[in-house]
Amino acid sequence: MRSTFVMFLSLLWCLSLALQADELKVDGFATLDINISNSQTAGIRHVISQPDVSYLGEPSFANSSIGLQLDWQSSSQLQWVAQAVLKERKEYKLDYLIQMAFARYTLTPNWQFRAGRTGLDLYMMTEYRDIGFAFNYGHPPTEFYAVVPHQNLDGFDVTYTYPFAQSVLSYKVFAGRSNAPIVSDNDFIWDVELESIYGMSLSLQSQNWLIRSNYTTTKAGNTNEQQGQLLRALQPIPDDLWPTRQALIESLQIKGKRFNYFTVGAMYDDSQWILQGELAYIDSHSEVLNHLKAGYVSAGMHQEDDTWLLTFSAAKSNNRVDPGPLLSTPELDVLYHGVIRHTNFYLIDQHTWSLSWRRDLTSTLAVKVQLDHTQANHLPSAFYLHKNLSSSKHDKYFQSLGLSLNWVF
Amino acid sequence: MRLQVFCCIILKLLLFTTCSANATDPLVVIVHRDNPNPQLSQHQIVDLYMGKYTAFPDGTLAKVLDYEQGHPLRTLFLTTLTGRPISQINAYWSQVKFSGKASFPQAYQSIDAILEEVASTPDAIGYVPATAVTEDVKVVYRFVQ
Numbered sequence: 001m002r003s004t005f006v007m008f009l010s011l012l013w014c015l016s017l018a019l020q021a022d023e024l025k026v027d028g029f030a031t032l033d034i035n036i037s038n039s040q041t042a043g044i045r046h047v048i049s050q051p052d053v054s055y056l057g058e059p060s061f062a063n064s065s066i067g068l069q070l071d072w073q074s075s076s077q078l079q080w081v082a083q084a085v086l087k088e089r090k091e092y093k094l095d096y097l098i099q100m101a102f103a104r105y106t107l108t109p110n111w112q113f114r115a116g117r118t119g120l121d122l123y124m125m126t127e128y129r130d131i132g133f134a135f136n137y138g139h140p141p142t143e144f145y146a147v148v149p150h151q152n153l154d155g156f157d158v159t160y161t162y163p164f165a166q167s168v169l170s171y172k173v174f175a176g177r178s179n180a181p182i183v184s185d186n187d188f189i190w191d192v193e194l195e196s197i198y199g200m201s202l203s204l205q206s207q208n209w210l211i212r213s214n215y216t217t218t219k220a221g222n223t224n225e226q227q228g229q230l231l232r233a234l235q236p237i238p239d240d241l242w243p244t245r246q247a248l249i250e251s252l253q254i255k256g257k258r259f260n261y262f263t264v265g266a267m268y269d270d271s272q273w274i275l276q277g278e279l280a281y282i283d284s285h286s287e288v289l290n291h292l293k294a295g296y297v298s299a300g301m302h303q304e305d306d307t308w309l310l311t312f313s314a315a316k317s318n319n320r321v322d323p324g325p326l327l328s329t330p331e332l333d334v335l336y337h338g339v340i341r342h343t344n345f346y347l348i349d350q351h352t353w354s355l356s357w358r359r360d361l362t363s364t365l366a367v368k369v370q371l372d373h374t375q376a377n378h379l380p381s382a383f384y385l386h387k388n389l390s391s392s393k394h395d396k397y398f399q400s401l402g403l404s405l406n407w408v409f
Numbered sequence: 410m411r412l413q414v415f416c417c418i419i420l421k422l423l424l425f426t427t428c429s430a431n432a433t434d435p436l437v438v439i440v441h442r443d444n445p446n447p448q449l450s451q452h453q454i455v456d457l458y459m460g461k462y463t464a465f466p467d468g469t470l471a472k473v474l475d476y477e478q479g480h481p482l483r484t485l486f487l488t489t490l491t492g493r494p495i496s497q498i499n500a501y502w503s504q505v506k507f508s509g510k511a512s513f514p515q516a517y518q519s520i521d522a523i524l525e526e527v528a529s530t531p532d533a534i535g536y537v538p539a540t541a542v543t544e545d546v547k548v549v550y551r552f553v554q
Binding site: 025027029067069071073076077079081083100102104106108109110114118119121127128131133134135136161163165166168205207271302304305360362363364366408 | 452453455456461462463464468469470471472478479484491492493494495496497499500503504506507508509512513515532
């Protein structure tokens with residue numbers, strides 16, 4: 001139904017464009033990115049929906065992308081926008097290809113309404129994380145941005161903007177639903193549906209400052225098939241054998257569970273010095289993703305066409321690790337490891353130091369290099385894919401280097 | 410075919426010469442002559458041209474006009490207005506445009522086209538070299554050289 005709605009909007013929009021070709025604006029962006037790593041067990045990626053990763057001797061191009069955006073102004077107050085982004089995915093379908101397809105209506109200079117598929121205004125860079133030219137980092141900090149694969153919202157938003165003498169205040173509320181894939185080891189793929197998304201964001205922007213805050217709440221709309229199998233396997237086990245069984249069943253029943261995201265962030269850029277940071281807290285009614293705290297802080301400077309940034313990012317969750325059954329049998333051990341893999345999927349404790357360099361080659365073309373040094377206190381991690389998953393010898397320290405060419409046109 | 414290529418080169422040379430000459434003149438921000446707003450502050454013009462708040466001080470929605478990407482007047486205007494290099498301005502606009510918050514201002518090829526549109530559209534705003542200003546438009550901001 002949702003895909004049909006998006007396709008209908010896109011079709012309607014394209015037909016209208018054909019009639020009004022003079023009013024059509026076409027813009028695009030492209031990023032060619034290569035990432036190398038010295039890790040032999042942790043496959044480096046920057047968002048948990050990426051199926052391709054880099055290991056030692058195995059570079060990855062997964063951060064490369066190309067996109068096209070069409071804007072049509074049908075009246076002084078009504079605009080139609082569509083954006084398609086092509087990047088490496090586990091599955092290719094129209095629903096994933098269309099990043100945005102919405103109508104924007106400006107009722108007054110203060111009130112703006114958007115309906116259709118819009119960007120998800122969750123974190124500071126969520127809406128433009130695929131457009132490498134738009135930000136100074138080689139990639140958005142993994143500890144902060146990798147955990148949420150959702151980038152768009154099928155629904156509507158209302159923005160109220162108020163100008164002060166030296167700044168602009170914006171207050172936005174939004175509602176809708178979204179889906180995006182999570183890819184993990186052993187060909188695990190889950191198209192995660194988030195339904196009943198309600199959020200609000202507040203931002204204050206002046207010439208050099210941006211301060212923003214966001215609160216979003218949502219409900220999981222589906223349960224993964226593997227989780228369903230684990231639930232069915234847990235049902236007949238007596239409580240005497242596995243005292244925490246009922247709590248596990250409750251945690252694994254993801255569908256209908258509420259997830260809450262809270263974030264604050266600030267950025268200062270006076271064209272010479274840059275400071276940027278965000279903090280986020282995620283909690284839910286499931287142990288699968290609970291009490292996740294993440295943040296990053298960056299400091300850097302512009303020197304003519306060069307921009308340098310030093311970043312520290314960290315993420316830590318407080319998931320409770322289930323003690324398991326009181327009896328050890330081959331069947332129970334297999335079940336326990338399966339359960340642990342799901343309930344500990346977001347058991348994260350790691351931090352990264354990053355050094356980024358950006359050189360603007362022209363006004364629309366930039367080259368970026370970023371070196372990351374990561375210390376992962378818990379592996380396997382939802383952030384990465386892994387080799388030798390059953391081995392206890394995981395790389396706890398590893399470096400990765402990203403080189404990218406970023407273009408807007 | 411050769412004649413077409415020759416004419417095209419001559420036209421581009423003429424355009425470049427015209428723009429180069431005008432680019433040395435101080436720029437002024439113009440509106441329709443009946444626009445009730447007597448003047449704008451630098452901050453208000455930044456808001457208009459960075460897509461932050463696209464209205465005049467009296468609350469009227471503004472139709473913001475600009476030159477096409479790469480036009481020398483556009484680079485001069487935006488870098489002077491914001492104090493930032495054009496690559497940083499383009500990076501900022503990439504955030505705004507590709508997140509669907511606002512669209513680029515309507516782009517025009519020449520000073521004459523901007524003057525004509527501002528003169529005929531009550532809620533339009535644009536910028537031209539001071540020496541190009543006509544009686545059909547009103548100056549609301551002057552850059553100090």
